[in-house]
Amino acid sequence: MQSLLRSICRARSQGASAKRLLDCAATTPAVAQSAVNQASANLLRPLIRPIGSQVPYHGCFCLKALSLRGLSTAGNAELAVEEDDPTSAAVEHPPRIKFKRPDKTARHVMNILNKEAVEKVRSERDIPDVQAGCIIQMRLQVPENKRRESTLKGIVIGRRNAGINTTFRLRRLVAGVGVESVFPLYSPNIKEIKILDRKKVRRAKLYYLRDRMNALKK
Amino acid sequence: MAAAASRGLLARLRGLSLSGPRVLVPPSRLFSAEPLVFDQDDDDAGWGEGGGGGRIIEARPGVMGPSSVRTGVIGVKCGMSAMWDKWGAKVPITVLWVDDNIVCQVKTPEKEGICALQLGAGQKKEKHLTKPEVGHFRAQGVPLKRKLREFPVTEDALLPVGTTISVRHFVPGQYVDVTGITKGKGFAGGMKRHGMSGMPASHGASLSHRSIGSTGQRDAPGRVFKNRKMPGRMGGVQRTVKNVWVYQIDPARNLLYLRGQVPGPQGSFIFVKDSNFKKPDPSLLPFPTYFAQEGELEVLEPLVADLGDVDPFMAAD
Numbered sequence: 001m002q003s004l005l006r007s008i009c010r011a012r013s014q015g016a017s018a019k020r021l022l023d024c025a026a027t028t029p030a031v032a033q034s035a036v037n038q039a040s041a042n043l044l045r046p047l048i049r050p051i052g053s054q055v056p057y058h059g060c061f062c063l064k065a066l067s068l069r070g071l072s073t074a075g076n077a078e079l080a081v082e083e084d085d086p087t088s089a090a091v092e093h094p095p096r097i098k099f100k101r102p103d104k105t106a107r108h109v110m111n112i113l114n115k116e117a118v119e120k121v122r123s124e125r126d127i128p129d130v131q132a133g134c135i136i137q138m139r140l141q142v143p144e145n146k147r148r149e150s151t152l153k154g155i156v157i158g159r160r161n162a163g164i165n166t167t168f169r170l171r172r173l174v175a176g177v178g179v180e181s182v183f184p185l186y187s188p189n190i191k192e193i194k195i196l197d198r199k200k201v202r203r204a205k206l207y208y209l210r211d212r213m214n215a216l217k218k
Numbered sequence: 219m220a221a222a223a224s225r226g227l228l229a230r231l232r233g234l235s236l237s238g239p240r241v242l243v244p245p246s247r248l249f250s251a252e253p254l255v256f257d258q259d260d261d262d263a264g265w266g267e268g269g270g271g272g273r274i275i276e277a278r279p280g281v282m283g284p285s286s287v288r289t290g291v292i293g294v295k296c297g298m299s300a301m302w303d304k305w306g307a308k309v310p311i312t313v314l315w316v317d318d319n320i321v322c323q324v325k326t327p328e329k330e331g332i333c334a335l336q337l338g339a340g341q342k343k344e345k346h347l348t349k350p351e352v353g354h355f356r357a358q359g360v361p362l363k364r365k366l367r368e369f370p371v372t373e374d375a376l377l378p379v380g381t382t383i384s385v386r387h388f389v390p391g392q393y394v395d396v397t398g399i400t401k402g403k404g405f406a407g408g409m410k411r412h413g414m415s416g417m418p419a420s421h422g423a424s425l426s427h428r429s430i431g432s433t434g435q436r437d438a439p440g441r442v443f444k445n446r447k448m449p450g451r452m453g454g455v456q457r458t459v460k461n462v463w464v465y466q467i468d469p470a471r472n473l474l475y476l477r478g479q480v481p482g483p484q485g486s487f488i489f490v491k492d493s494n495f496k497k498p499d500p501s502l503l504p505f506p507t508y509f510a511q512e513g514e515l516e517v518l519e520p521l522v523a524d525l526g527d528v529d530p531f532m533a534a535d
Contacts, residue, residue: 099340099341101485102294102340102364102485102486102487103483103484103485103486104485105294105315105485106294106295106296106297106315106484106485107296107297107484107485109296109297109313109315109473110296110297110299110313110484113296113299113313113473114299117299117301141306143305143306143307143529143531144531146531146532147529147531147532163299164299164300164301165299165300184300184308187302187306187308188302188306189302189306
């Protein structure tokens with residue numbers, strides 16, 4: 001009896017899947033012949049019922065721990081799936097996530113949400129690869145300005161990657177004055193981005209252009 | 219789960235056999251010092267068979283009165299992001315993950331003197347919990363939880379032990395009060411902690427650019443008054459942010475999207491309750507909590523707050 005439980009506990013600690021536990025449970029009743037083993041076979045039945053005074057204290061403990069952890073025998077497969085779902089349903093991936101620290105899981109969740117949001121926007125709209133040094137023409141709809149569509153043309157002098165909040169800085173000449181604006185790349189107000197030209201630059205942020213006001217559209 | 223089965227089974231066996239001479243004592247009770255009193259707590263099946271003041275609490279939808287208070291919910295702060303609503307305005311979003319909230323204990327006026335529900339969130343291994351905590355979960359018949367928190371409610375909002383509270387407890391568009399432990403800032407100086415302005419950076423100010431300056435008068439009173447603002451530990455205390463707007467809920471993944479900031483770092487536990495100041499229409503909120511009906515289809519799409527049909531930007535004309 002004790003050895004049976006110990007073997008199950010060992011199998012579990014070695015990362016055995018539910019299937020291996022099943023095999024373990026199935027074979028052991030055939031191996032041992034004692035009356036005590038009958039009780040253990042009953043234990044491993046689908047509906048785990050506490051046997052009262054027949055089961056030693058720590059045995060019941062161990063099995064309860066097993067069933068609670070979702071790695072348990074056949075009948076509790078449904079229970080295991082149910083308990084998996086609240087944790088893994090948050091992540092939408094079938095394998096259950098190892099929940100060690102809440103902040104790591106929290107960051108993982110945010111990562112996934114970010115990726116999904118980006119994928120969704122990318123599938124709806126065609127967003128070109130905007131890098132520093134691109135000369136861009138874009139159509140922007142400003143909701144505050146009574147939804148007028150304005151066309152902006154300028155050079156991208158920097159891009160900041162942050163998932164759905166990826167932004168790029170556009171430097172353009174407005175009425176003879178150089179103006180820099182920051183736009184979120186995945187905003188629904190940006191109707192269209194067209195890349196007119198790509199300049200060869202050797203850095204990611206082109207802030208040196210602020211000092212060089214030669215020629216238009218630079 | 220086995221603990222829950224054991225308690226329910228024992229109760230049923232007891233009821234069936236009408237307290238025969240041989241009482242089935244669970245092995246855990248052999249080692250506990252409590253008297254073997256099998257008083258019935260509230261089962262999911264509504265089996266209110268206890269003695270005298272046994273209260274039958276059922277998991278059924280009810281009607282919300284003007285002074286009713288529902289439970290709150292325990293969530294995990296996942297992080298912040300931004301979303302665009304359907305009119306193109308940007309909404310800063312905090313994502314809360316309502317992880318597996320289950321009612322762990324019901325406190326009634328007869329036994330404990332107050333009307334409250336103790337919720338548990340998350341999961342925890344038995345080896346990571348102390349024995350008293352494990353015993354508490356086992357006695358109530360609920361799985362082992364990571365965080366417990368009590369929410370005072372009115373009597374009509376009590377729920378039986380084991381009820382799951384999901385994200386659909388809240389309605390997008392309502393206001394909530396959000397409580398959390400703020401980020402710790404350590405030993406903070408006067409400028410950070412109390413917003414003092416410090417001293418000039420130059421012009422002869424010697425060795426006191428960020429100090430708090432004077433702390434009082436001279437011989438009269440001759441002491442520093444209490445509550446004088448000085449450097450000290452900042453952060454790491456419980457604070458409540460009120461009237462936070464619920465923008466969206468995701469019932470498939472138990473996520474709650476709130477507008478704005480929420481106290482605490484990523485991964486900390488956040489307690490969300492209905493707002494006290496901006497109360498919504500009682501008929502809109504599921505009372506005492508959201509119960510999935512059989513006939514209803516499982517809603518898997520995220521529910522977004524209703525922003526109205528009129529474009530708020532065009533209405534400025």
